[in-house]
Amino acid sequence: MGETRVNLKHLLEDIRDSYPFPQEEAIITELIANALDSGASQIHFFIDSSKQTFSIVDNGKGMSEKDFEEYHDIAATTKIRGKGIGFAGVGVKLSLLLSDKVITETKNKSNHKSTTWRLDDSQRAPWQLVAPGNLVKSSTGTAVTFLLPNKDSDLLKSSFVANVIQTHFYPLLHPDFMEKILKYIYKQGVEFTINQVPVRLPEHEDAQPSNVFLVQLGKKASPVGVGFLTKNKQELPEEERGIAISTYGKVIKRGWDWIGVTPRNPARLTGIVELPQLSEILTLNKADFLKDVNSLQKYYRYRKAIQEAIEPILRELGEVSTQREQIERDLRPLQKQIEEIIVNLLPEFPELNPLLGRRGRGTPITGIIPDPNAPNIGQIVQGVDTMTGTRGGQTTGEGIEVAPGDLPGERIEPSLDPTEAGTKHEGHRKRPGLMLGFDDDPDRPELGWLTDSTIWINKAHSAYTKASDSQSENYHIALSVAWVLSSFLDTEKSPLAFLNRFLGAWGRQ
Secondary structure, eight states: OEEEOSSHHHHHHHHHHTSSSOHHHHHHHHHHHHHHHTTOSEEEEEEETTTTEEEEEEOSOOOOHHHHHHHTOGGGTTTOOOSSSOOTTHHHHHHTTTOSEEEEEEEOSSOEEEEEEOOOSSSOEEEEEEOOOOOOOSSSEEEEEEEOSOTTOGGGOHHHHHHHHHHHSHHHHOHHHHHHTGGGTSTTOOEEEETTEEOOOOOOTTBOOOEEEEEEETTTTEEEEEEEEEEBSSOOOGGGOEEEEEETTEEEEEESTTTTOOBSOGGGEEEEEEOGGGGGGBOTTSSSBOOSHHHHHHHHHHHHHHHHHHHHHHHHTTOBOSOOEEOOGGGHHHHHHHHHHHHHHTTTOGGGGGGSEEESOOSEEEEEEEOTTSOEEEEEEEEEEEESSOTTSOSOOSOEEEEEOSEEEEEEEEOSSOOEEEEEEEEEBOEEEOEEEEEOOTTOOSSEEEETTEEEEETTSHHHHHHHHTTOHHHHHHHHHHHHHHTTSOTTSOHHHHHHHHHHHHHHO
């Protein structure tokens, strides 16, 4: 018999409280995430309300003897991460808080074992080996059963379980999305059933054809994700509104706030974008992305690329909320001042870098352009910036991301042991830039918002009207820019301190 002895209940309650949804929902999403990480193509739920049991059975690779022992180590919950979207069997461990007993059976080529596990008190969670119950019918896989003391538990409701699957794993249930995108990750597809009934997406008869879009990064326009937007004639249920962002088929967040775009009819639009590479910066609860500087830089760069991809679709659908206008000519000096302030603050707030555009000529710089016809010159390293020039020439062009810098991305760096072919290119570093514009949206309470590399000042805001009447428009615009950017800081940094630094620099100009 094995036994874990740490402050178990407190640890599990802390993890439970980190989720922005009920623990039953968290348990189901974690169980599915771990099944997917194990390579499962079939995930079956069995609910027996008369016996008050909830089971999940998958045909993944199962656990080795060593993995199975670590599986029972609650202290490892916050430390061990899977290769995809699962974290150390968090779902099963959270279930100890609401189960009388947890029975786990796992089978692979060399190991077929079963255990019972329970939380005795705040300090003890004993588990012991028992004879396998043969719930795993496939050659490999894992089955987990909860014995629930509460007959009214949501885990005993098929409709609740189906809704959690539809909400959190929408891409895996969408036939086109699965066929065109996720089949490269889940080569055999993924099937969900509840008591042998397949789980499907709800259908909307009045939905218009979907608009498919690619998410592309860099001047090479390398595809890093794909998605679609659909417009309905009627308003959608709350859980389907907005565009969702997913990674490995797991929806991380949905809505319009996270993308910084507000269409005319937000309740009638739904969509999703899949970005597998963002799984590297998921939080433990998989409901958001990490907020450290490096993670924020990567997230903001992808966010900007998504904005660029969906803006033309929203215009085509007539969903751009208002007629926008570029900043008036007599305010261009203010825009230049604000750009200079931001550039000077970037060393202290590098997470803002990916939010900015790149234009103008800065300091001379040399980069290496990938060229399969050239000899090997260096090795792939991380960290890029944009420099003037077009690929293969010395012209100023729109810019290419081959210069050394702090932006997320790969570049070639000269090496004595070269493995990558390329040619040297001389140009000038493209300076960070921010555009200002005006929007007029009385339905939005914000002073302004950021879309792509433009901060739109909301002229419909009462504070803007008062500032214009009192001839303090420039101050209002500077304050709005600082306020918008302060929401994109690393969580370790103070938005108030940033506002003080920004406005102090503006006042000294």
